[in-house]
Amino acid sequence: MPIPGYDPEDIDEQLESRLDDEEIEDRLSDSELEAYRNGDANLMDFLDEDEIGGILDR
Template identity: 70%
Template sequence: MPVPGYDPEDLDDVLESRLSDDELEDRLTESELENYRAGDESLVDLLDEDEIERTLDRGDDSAETPH
């Protein structure tokens, strides 16, 4: 699922850094996980736009400093 304003390869790198193996197993079907691990599909291809946005937002929240 393309997300406007993001390079798909950069976005995939960010998603990979923010999702643990357990989270990937929870979010992807067995066949999707196999395709991802084989390099046939990226997380950008497999996750829907809402999942991508939630994952990106989660990382942004951790970067904020408390006031």
């Protein structure tokens, strides 16, 4: 999900820095987790706007 005015790669890096592996696993389904780990998708592809905002506001 693109967020106007922000580089998706920067946001994804920030999300990854604020979530440990267990939190990522808890937030994603098995198929999402597989796509994420294979590099076919990033966290922004699976998290909604509220989740992203909550994580970045930590």
